[in-house]
Amino acid sequence: xxxxxxxxxxxxxxxxxxxxxxxxxxxxxxxxxxxxxxxxxxxxxxxxxxxxxxxxxxxxxxxxxxxxxxxxxxxxxxxxxxxxxxxxxxxxxxxxxxxxxxxxxxxxxxxxxxxxxxxxxxxxxxxxxxxxxxxxxxxxxxxxxxxxxxxxxxxxxxxxxxxxxxxxxxxxxxxxxxxxxxxxxxxxxxxxxxxxxxxxxxxxxxxxxxxxxxxxxxxxxxxxxxxxxxxxxxxxxxxxxxxxxxxxxxxxxxxxxxxxxxxxxxxxxxxxxxxxxxxxxxxxxxxxxxxxxxxxxxxxxxxxxxxxxxxxxxxxxxxxxxxxxxxxxxxxxxxxxxxxxxxxxxxxxxxxxxxxxxxxxxxxxxxxxxxxxxxxxxxxxxxxxxxx
Amino acid sequence: xxxxxxxxxxxxxxxxxxxxxxxxxxxxxxxxxxxxxxxxxxxxxxxxxxxxxxxxxxxxxxxxxxxxxxxxxxxxxxxxxxxxxxxxxxxxxxxxxxxxxxxxxxxxxxxxxxxxxxxxxxxxxxxxxxxxxxxxxxxxxxxxxxxxxxxxxxxxxxxxxxxxxxxxxxxxxxxxxxxxxxxxxxxxxxxxxxxxxxxxxxxxxxxxxxxxxxxxxxxxxxxxxxxxxxxxxxxxxxxxxxxxxxxxxxxxxxxxxxxxxxxxxxxxxxxxxxxxxxxxxxxxxxxxxxxxxxxxxxxxxxxxxxxxxxxxxxxxxxxxxxxxxx
Numbered sequence: 047x048x049x050x051x052x053x054x055x056x057x058x059x060x061x062x063x064x065x066x067x068x069x070x071x072x073x074x075x076x077x078x079x080x081x082x083x084x085x086x087x088x089x090x091x092x093x094x095x096x097x098x099x100x101x102x103x104x105x106x107x108x109x110x111x112x113x114x115x116x117x118x119x120x121x122x123x124x125x126x127x128x129x130x131x132x133x134x135x136x137x138x139x140x141x142x143x144x145x146x147x148x149x150x151x152x153x154x155x156x157x158x159x160x161x162x163x164x165x166x167x168x169x170x171x172x173x174x175x176x177x178x179x180x181x182x183x184x185x186x187x188x189x190x191x192x193x194x195x196x197x198x199x200x201x202x203x204x205x206x207x208x209x210x211x212x213x214x215x216x217x218x219x220x221x222x223x224x225x226x227x228x229x230x231x232x233x234x235x236x237x238x239x240x241x242x243x244x245x246x247x248x249x250x251x252x253x254x255x256x257x258x259x260x261x262x263x264x265x266x267x268x269x270x271x272x273x274x275x276x277x278x279x280x281x282x283x284x285x286x287x288x289x290x291x292x293x294x295x296x297x298x299x300x301x302x303x304x305x306x307x308x309x310x311x312x313x314x315x316x317x318x319x320x321x322x323x324x325x326x327x328x329x330x331x332x333x334x335x336x337x338x339x340x341x342x343x344x345x346x347x348x349x350x351x352x353x354x355x356x357x358x359x360x361x362x363x364x365x366x367x368x369x370x371x372x373x374x375x376x377x378x379x380x381x382x383x384x385x386x387x388x389x390x391x392x393x394x395x396x397x398x399x400x401x402x403x404x405x406x407x408x409x410x411x412x413x414x415x416x417x418x419x420x421x422x423x424x425x426x427x428x429x430x431x432x433x434x
Numbered sequence: 435x436x437x438x439x440x441x442x443x444x445x446x447x448x449x450x451x452x453x454x455x456x457x458x459x460x461x462x463x464x465x466x467x468x469x470x471x472x473x474x475x476x477x478x479x480x481x482x483x484x485x486x487x488x489x490x491x492x493x494x495x496x497x498x499x500x501x502x503x504x505x506x507x508x509x510x511x512x513x514x515x516x517x518x519x520x521x522x523x524x525x526x527x528x529x530x531x532x533x534x535x536x537x538x539x540x541x542x543x544x545x546x547x548x549x550x551x552x553x554x555x556x557x558x559x560x561x562x563x564x565x566x567x568x569x570x571x572x573x574x575x576x577x578x579x580x581x582x583x584x585x586x587x588x589x590x591x592x593x594x595x596x597x598x599x600x601x602x603x604x605x606x607x608x609x610x611x612x613x614x615x616x617x618x619x620x621x622x623x624x625x626x627x628x629x630x631x632x633x634x635x636x637x638x639x640x641x642x643x644x645x646x647x648x649x650x651x652x653x654x655x656x657x658x659x660x661x662x663x664x665x666x667x668x669x670x671x672x673x674x675x676x677x678x679x680x681x682x683x684x685x686x687x688x689x690x691x692x693x694x695x696x697x698x699x700x701x702x703x704x705x706x707x708x709x710x711x712x713x714x715x716x717x718x719x720x721x722x723x724x725x726x727x728x729x730x731x732x733x734x735x736x737x738x739x740x741x742x743x744x745x746x747x748x749x750x751x752x753x754x755x756x757x758x759x760x
Contacts, residue, residue, distance in 0.1 A: 122657075124660075143660070145660045145661070145662075145663045145664055149661075150661055150662065153654055153657070157652065157658035158658075160677070161677060170659070170664075174663035174668070175663055219662075
């Protein structure tokens with residue numbers, strides 16, 4: 047997982063016009079309004095409000111126990127909210143059972159019916175709605191073509207590979223043309239290589255069918271690659287909501303900074319606070335950190351500064367920069383081909399930080415190696431100040 | 435946190451390559467010893483089957499080809515040495531006799547019918563019970579199963595005798611009905627009493643395999659069905675029922691097969707017209723002392739039961755082969 051935003055081409059659905067979530071007049075397609083879910087004393091989802099717009103590929107991202115799956119199951123109707131309401135296309139879903147909702151779900155385990163063929167699995171949903179036989183046949187055929195499984199129509203699930211099963215599950219949930227497709231860890235059961243290929247395939251299919259997708263994942267790379275927007279969830283609440291690049295570049299808390307990608311966090315205190323810049327004194331960083339904007343805070347207040355590993359520069363010679371400059375010793379190097387990861391222990395504080403540098407030339411003149419004393423510097427604009 | 439793992443990955447890859455195509459195959463000295471041990475382990479059940487199933491069956495088969503005689507044992511020997519010649523006499527007459535007397539055909543028919551009806555009722559009562567136990571809270575399942583198995587702690591015979599006490603004309607049931615001015619019902623010594631006794635006695639054999647298949651069913655399948663628009667009852671018919679078919683078949687066989695040959699229950703609870711093959715067998719053996727005909731009845735019963743099962747299993751095996759499940 048190396049900095050997805052940088053090393054992976056973004057496959058996320060590209061909004062052609064102004065993104066719906068930036069348009070104040072846009073009507074949300076799915077409205078989650080103050081939803082809380084309690085299981086006994088445990089609060090799984092804690093007053094979450096969220097708007098999702100038509101055509102989005104929305105990701106709920108979080109660790110286990112963050113409430114993301116519970117929220118998804120409430121959208122599907124398997125759980126009823128303890129408080130709050132969910133509207134889909136303007137219709138209040140309170141008390142509507144799963145079989146009456148215009149929503150389909152792709153299960154993490156796929157939940158394919160083992161006693162039915164691929165064809166019968168896909169046709170199942172249409173049969174429940176008493177769609178005429180001829181139409182079922184053509185729509186199943188279309189769905190099979192969409193996921194490229196035509197030759198496997200007569201097989202049973204146990205005769206398919208993991209990737210094929212995943213595609214059957216997708217076809218089965220798409221064939222009813224739901225208003226909303228829910229995906230529970232859609233790629234969780236696939237191996238790494240297949241997962242990467244399938245990410246793009248899923249996004250392409252989503253663009254082709256134009257159905258709104260909401261997916262749950264614990265894999266930040268998956269969310270970054272695929273989603274138009276991400277809600278980072280923690281302890282049943284939304285920690286941050288935004289596009290992948292917003293969350294990556296402007297995390298609003300230590301939690302989302304650390305959850306998405308990797309980050310170096312420096313604890314410090316506000317030393318100077320001017321309207322156009324501020325300085326944070328950080329013993330951990332071993333220098334004063336200059337930031338290019340003011341913060342609303344009081345001098346002396348504890349703050350954190352987040353710096354992404356790829357936004358810092360290492361050199362053996364002292365760079366010209368006068369600010370945001372500190373020294374350390376290289377203790378670990380990970381060579382990843384396109385880039386290298388350096389672990390540097392800072393002089394003074396002993397804080398271990400990570401820096402990634404692209405391997406631009408094949409024979410660098412200034413080859414940094416283990417135990418080298420190095421300078422670490424960064425542009426003032428690349429640091430993010432966090433107060434929680 | 436993530437990079438430490440990335441740092442580790444190339445090393446793992448290198449390790450794999452090193453162990454790659456040129457690595458010597460792992461030696462397993464225990465393999466040779468395992469061959470002999472395996473034969474012993476597999477051999478024990480074969481010996482058991484040979485000693486307690488095949489041998490007795492062959493003896494019964496042999497007797498079925500003999501003729502009744504006033505002797506000890508009461509049948510003619512199959513192989514006889516007489517006047518310088520070895521006579522092997524296989525008589526089909528016992529089997530022909532089974533078809534000549536309508537009694538036997540009727541008894542076989544009646545037994546199959548009683549077994550079929552009993553199996554049906556066991557399924558009808560057992561399925562909801564197995565379903566309820568399988569869907570109960572995890573903590574409640576063990577005690578509920580215990581209740582199903584509990585009757586086995588009392589002798590089967592005693593439990594059937596207990597039913598006499600309940601069903602007889604002045605028994606518990608009729609006393610109870612009498613409180614409301616109803617009855618008395620004549621149940622004892624009728625087919626109804628036999629059905630009650632059989633369904634009661636064999637119900638656990640239906641419930642246990644049904645429970646086993648229902649319990650291991652993946653419940654997300656029902657969620658998936660609901661998600662695709664299927665109402666709970668339709669989901670039961672379309673998902674749960676077909677997936678529990680192996681349990682239904684196993685339970686039905688466990689009930690049907692022993693009930694066909696059942697002797698104790700029809701003898702104790704049934705009337706004179708409850709003519710099941712087990713009773714016929716008993717009276718041939720003990721009342722008429724006609725061991726050869728009794729043996730022929732037993733062999734024919736075995737064929738009646740085994741042949742359909744073998745055909746069934748042959749086709750099931752073929753189907754599984756076709757589905758690549760074996």
